[in-house]
Amino acid sequence: MGCVPFDIAKNLIIVNMAIEGLDGEELRILPVALDTGASFTIIPWDIAISLGYDPARVTRRRRIITGSGVEYAPVITVRKLTAIGESIANIEVLCHDLPEDSKVDGLLGLNFLRHFDIDISFSKGTVDIRPKKTE
Numbered sequence: 144m145g146c147v148p149f150d151i152a153k154n155l156i157i158v159n160m161a162i163e164g165l166d167g168e169e170l171r172i173l174p175v176a177l178d179t180g181a182s183f184t185i186i187p188w189d190i191a192i193s194l195g196y197d198p199a200r201v202t203r204r205r206r207i208i209t210g211s212g213v214e215y216a217p218v219i220t221v222r223k224l225t226a227i228g229e230s231i232a233n234i235e236v237l238c239h240d241l242p243e244d245s246k247v248d249g250l251l252g253l254n255f256l257r258h259f260d261i262d263i264s265f266s267k268g269t270v271d272i273r274p275k276k277t278e
Contacts, residue, residue, distance in 0.1 A: 145228020146271040153246075156263065156270060160251055162186060163223040165195030173248040175226070177270060181252035183207075184224065184236045190248070191219060191238045198238035205237055214239065226251050227272040231258055
């Protein structure tokens with residue numbers, strides 16, 4: 144179970160996300176926005192490439208709507224993604240670069256978040272995450 148603080152004065156809930164490289168040895172940690180409005184987790188192209196993934200070679204793409212219009216982002220599967228103290232192996236992410244003036248490098252989307260129960264406390268400034276209870 145993970146619990147992390149966030150700055151309630153900011154317009155984003157920013158958390159760190161770790162992405163494991165294709166070889167299982169490299170690891171990158173980047174600030175991302177916890178985004179319940181994003182269907183997929185998004186990472187930048189340069190991070191994907193530096194970790195051994197090749198977004199340009201994949202044939203699967205997903206339509207996304209951005210501030211500048213509709214785009215098609217490559218879908219890659221990363222070995223492991225960790226955020227807020229929890230991990231998921233072999234998870235699909237989209238490769239897309241957010242605008243340069245973004246305060247984050249990517250988005251932590253519903254394809255990660257739906258695996259957990261999440262409590263966001265704005266009075267405490269914390270995000271608490273734990274595995275979903277199975278019936």
